[in-house]
Structure formats: C-alpha cells, structure tokens
Amino acid sequence: MKQEIFYLILGMSIVTQLPRILPLIILTRISLPPLVTKWLKHIPAAVLSALLLPALLLPGGRLSLSADNTALLSSIPCMLVAVKTKNLFLTVLTGIVFSALLQIFIS
Amino acid sequence: MNKEIIKGLKTAIPVALGYIPIGLAFGVLSSQQGLSYIDVFFMSLLVYAGSAQFIASAMLVSGSAYIAIIITTFLVNLRHLLMSASLSPFLKHISTPLLTLISMGITDETYAAGYSEAASGKATPKFYLGLNGLSQSSWIISTVAGNILGSHITNPEKWGLDFALPAMFIGLLFMQLKNRKDIAVAFASGILSVVFAFIMNNNFNIIAATVIAASIGVCLDK
Numbered sequence: 001m002k003q004e005i006f007y008l009i010l011g012m013s014i015v016t017q018l019p020r021i022l023p024l025i026i027l028t029r030i031s032l033p034p035l036v037t038k039w040l041k042h043i044p045a046a047v048l049s050a051l052l053l054p055a056l057l058l059p060g061g062r063l064s065l066s067a068d069n070t071a072l073l074s075s076i077p078c079m080l081v082a083v084k085t086k087n088l089f090l091t092v093l094t095g096i097v098f099s100a101l102l103q104i105f106i107s
Numbered sequence: 108m109n110k111e112i113i114k115g116l117k118t119a120i121p122v123a124l125g126y127i128p129i130g131l132a133f134g135v136l137s138s139q140q141g142l143s144y145i146d147v148f149f150m151s152l153l154v155y156a157g158s159a160q161f162i163a164s165a166m167l168v169s170g171s172a173y174i175a176i177i178i179t180t181f182l183v184n185l186r187h188l189l190m191s192a193s194l195s196p197f198l199k200h201i202s203t204p205l206l207t208l209i210s211m212g213i214t215d216e217t218y219a220a221g222y223s224e225a226a227s228g229k230a231t232p233k234f235y236l237g238l239n240g241l242s243q244s245s246w247i248i249s250t251v252a253g254n255i256l257g258s259h260i261t262n263p264e265k266w267g268l269d270f271a272l273p274a275m276f277i278g279l280l281f282m283q284l285k286n287r288k289d290i291a292v293a294f295a296s297g298i299l300s301v302v303f304a305f306i307m308n309n310n311f312n313i314i315a316a317t318v319i320a321a322s323i324g325v326c327l328d329k
Contacts, residue, residue, distance in 0.1 A: 042324030053297030095274025100267030
C-alpha cells in the first residue's frame with residue numbers, strides 16, 4: 001500500500017467519523033444554534049444532487065443530452081423505482097440492469 | 108447466542124444484502140482505478156461510507172488534489188451528523204466509549220433499519236454489535252471481493268456497474284426529498300454544480316454548489 005494513499009484514507013476516515021461520533025456523545029449536553037441546524041438539514045439533498053446531476057449530464061466531462069447518454073437514460077427508470085419503492089437496493093439494481101441492457105443495445 | 112445480538116443481526120439482513128451489489132460495484136471500479144484490495148479493505152474499515160468511497164476512487168483517477176477529496180468526503184458524509192444527532196436522545200443510557208463505537212457504524216442504511224429500535228429507548232450495545240457488525244462485514248467483504256474480481260473484468264460498463272454510483276445517489280436523494288423546499292434546494296444545487304463544472308477544477312463545483320444551495324434553503328425556511 002502506498003503511504004500517501006494511507007494518509008488519504010486516514011484523512012477521509014477522520015472527516016467521516018467525527019460527524020458520526022461527536023453529535024451522539026456531545027449533543028445530549030449542548031445544542032447547535034438553530035440557524036446551523038437549519039443549514040445542516042439542507043446539506044444531504046444539496047450534496048447528493050450536486051454529485052448526481054453532473055454524473056448524468058456531463059459524462060466524460062462534456063455536456064450530453066443525446067440518446068447515447070446511457071447514464072441519463074438509465075436514470076429515468078431508476079428515479080421511478082426510487083419514488084415508488086424508497087428502497088435503495090431495488091433502485092441500485094434497477095440502475096445497474098438498465099445500464100447493462102442499454103450497453104447491449106448500443107454496442 | 109444472546110437475544111439482543113440476534114435481534115441486531117436480523118435487523119441487519121436487508122442492509123447486508125443491499126451492500127452486496129453496491130460493494131461489488133465499488134470494488135470492481137476501484138480496481139480499474141488503481142486501488143489495491145488492501146487499500147479497499149482499509150477504506151471500507153476506516154471510512155465505511157459507500158458514496159464517499161466511490162467518489163474518492165473516481166477523483167483519485169482524475170488526479171484531484173487530496174484536500175478536494177477530503178473536503179468532498181466531509182460534505183458527502185455530513186448527513187451522518189444529523190442522523191447521529193437525531194439518535195442522541197434515545198441512547199443516553201449507553202456509556203461514552205460504547206456510544207463512540209456504535210456511532211462509527213452509522214450509515215444511511217443502518218440508521219434507517221435501526222431507528223425504530225433506538226426510538227424505543229431500549230436499544231442495547233449488543234443490538235448494535237449485531238446490526239453494525241453484520242452490516243460492515245458485508246460491506247468489507249463485498250468491496251474487497253469486487254476489487255479482486257475487478258482485475259478479471261475488463262469493461263465494467265458492460266455490466267452496468269459504472270451506473271451503480273449515480274443509481275445510489277438517486278436512491279439516497281429521493282429519500283431526502285420530503286417537501287417542495289427540498290426539491291428546490293436539490294434542483295438549485297444540481298444546476299449550479301453542472302454550471303460550476305465548466306469553470307472549476309478538481310470537483311470543487313460540488314462543494315460550491317452544496318454550500319450555496321444549502322444557504323438558499325435556509326433563506327427559503329424563513
């Protein structure tokens with residue numbers, strides 16, 4: 001294992017574990033300012049969407065709205081399943097299956 | 108075996124099953140992106156956050172700065188803060204060292220699966236041993252197996268595996284959208300992120316879009 005990769009993993013570990021650990025052990029005593037709490041509540045939807053939309057619209061870094069953009073096409077059944085079932089497992093499975101099928105049709 | 112551990116294990120079954128396809132997909136992609144199974148093992152053990160691991164691996168291959176990877180990881184995983192905070196009123200009877208261990212097992216899935224047991228006020232450390240133990244074991248085994256298999260899979264696109272990450276984002280995002288305000292924030296963030304992608308490097312577009320959109324959300328709250 002490369003040493004620099006280990007430092008990266010360690011850094012990722014620290015920034016991931018602290019938000020998991022600190023509220024649970026501290027928040028019974030101190031509460032955050034309401035404005036901070038409100039801001040934090042918007043983070044999950046904001047960050048997920050900021051990650052998702054470029055992945056769908058900019059495959060390989062270029063804007064693509066055509067029918068050969070398999071990620072964009074696969075996202076449609078995926079979103080329908082997500083809305084209907086609210087089940088992560090089924091949503092991911094639908095996405096993988098549709099994406100694989102589209103690859104067969106295109107190639 | 109202890110009843111509480113068994114209860115935890117039963118609660119973990121859907122979570123552990125759900126991690127298999129996502130874990131395999133991450134493992135395969137991570138091997139294409141140059142990570143070894145040892146890297147993947149430590150990542151799954153120490154970070155244990157699917158979306159962040161996918162992103163880190165993809166950002167590594169695109170040559171992103173480590174600090175950008177770590178900030179993105181922080182923002183992507185900041186949602187755990189709210190989950191951890193929301194569990195705090197129910198787990199006051201558990202000691203701090205054990206709470207620390209329990210909190211390290213919080214993921215979107217274990218949080219959702221274990222919430223009702225926690226809310227009953229009777230969740231025990233042994234319950235969490237079963238829930239978190241089985242869930243994280245499934246994650247570690249799936250990701251490492253995927254990485255080892257990955258060297259034999261030459262084109263993961265053909266198997267649809269490159270879409271596992273966007274699919275997971277879709278699943279997680281739609282679980283977050285509870286009202287029109289959430290939809291507005293998500294919409295703004297997505298559009299900003301795409302626009303910023305043309306003017307920013309190293310995935311800083313994600314960080315900038317998230318910070319601005321969450322602030323827009325706060326303004327909408329008033």
